Amino acid sequence: SPRGGSGNTGIGFAISIDRVQPFLVAVREGRAPRTAQQAPQLGGGPNAQRITLNGTALQGELSARSGVLSSDSSFFNAYTFEGRAGQEVTVEMISQDVNAYLILLRPDGSDLAQDNDSAGDRNARLTAVLPETGLYTILANTFEPGETGRYSLSATIGVATAPAPNASPRPTQPSARVLLQVEGSLGPNSLIWQEDNSPYQEYSLNGQAGQTVTITMESIEFDTYLILLDANGRVVGQNDDESTSSTNSQLTVTLPSTGTYRIIANAYDRNGRGRYVLTVR
Structure with a gap:
């Protein structure tokens, strides 16, 4: 889950931890719907839309009709997909209107990955290896509260290679300088x-x-x-x-x-x- 202490604290570039933490805490304490059981009403927002892995990119819009993260009033739209343990999934959010921010939630509603600018400019891209089989939720969000505009969202499957259980730490690659x-x-x-x-x-x-x-x-x-x-x-x-x-x-x-x-x-x-x-x- 995202951690937050003093000040602002995703994978990616910069989200105030206070934005997502209250919702995720509510999920863990049973005070919010769990994505594994239903299309989530995240923070009172609209039902999540299904997104197809390796399908056509979806066109979306963040507006006053979107869900709102209560801690900072930023808009989000939620999407769900069925994932299998061990799949490597890449999610990309591209927009000319907003500073895109992506959040990927596990089936139990806890945070798996976040990203701000990894797709270049103000576009977001995250890659994660799914830890379990179940219904995952993507939050198409913005870096700043109040941002509205159009975006495209895609989710694709890659190939992940997992180490054997109890494997010893990987050796340092000769070309990777240890800092x-x-x-x-x-x-x-x-x-x-x-x-x-x-x-x-x-x-x-x-x-x-x-x-x-x-x-x-x-x-x-x-x-x-x-x-x-x-x-x-x-x-x-x-x-x-x-x-x-x-x-x-x-x-x-x-x-x-x-x-x-x-x-x-x-x-x-x-x-x-x-x-x-x-x-x-």
């Missing part, structure tokens, strides 16, 4: 993420605009969770599980600007404790 590698641990002395009381450690990364980095967090002792924040505290990327058969985390992002980024080495829940290896390439 940072550290062994750490989460325990009683770790920082605590305010939204869910999960422990975390924080690291700094100096990056250049347009630079692509891959961050991995690997542990055999707990379910890892990675978040990358920009200098303003906005999420550039986040990931829970790198594949359906691994609880290690990995995210690859293109940095939107030059500056100092914050890597949050987190646990998926408050019970996560143990050693890990964090690598940036």
Whole structure:
């Protein structure tokens, strides 16, 4: 799920965590419809529309008739598709009218991936390996509240290669220069993420605009969770599980600007404790 502490905190480039978190918390606590059971009435918005994987791109419009995220009043339209565990799905939202933002929800309503600008300009593209079989929900959203306009939305299936269960960490590729590698641990002395009381450690990364980095967090002792924040505290990327058969985390992002980024080495829940290896390439 998206994490949020102080300030603004997706995969992608920048969403205030306060926007999505209240709805996802409501889902987990049973106070909102679950997408696995019905086409969702997300936050009182219209029913979700079905989207066909590898089908023709859908044309949509964000307007006063769209759903509204209660925390920031940004508009969204919801779409659902049936996915199978292990499928690699790419969702793309293209618009000349709005600054596109995509959110992909798991069958239980929790966050799987988010993106702002990965398709270039103000267009959004996210790729995720589906962790389970079920009904997934796409939120076609905007970066800023109040944005309205037309867009196209597509969802395609790729081929994902998952590592074998309990596989050892992948070796560093010779061509991938290691920018940072550290062994750490989460325990009683770790920082605590305010939204869910999960422990975390924080690291700094100096990056250049347009630079692509891959961050991995690997542990055999707990379910890892990675978040990358920009200098303003906005999420550039986040990931829970790198594949359906691994609880290690990995995210690859293109940095939107030059500056100092914050890597949050987190646990998926408050019970996560143990050693890990964090690598940036």
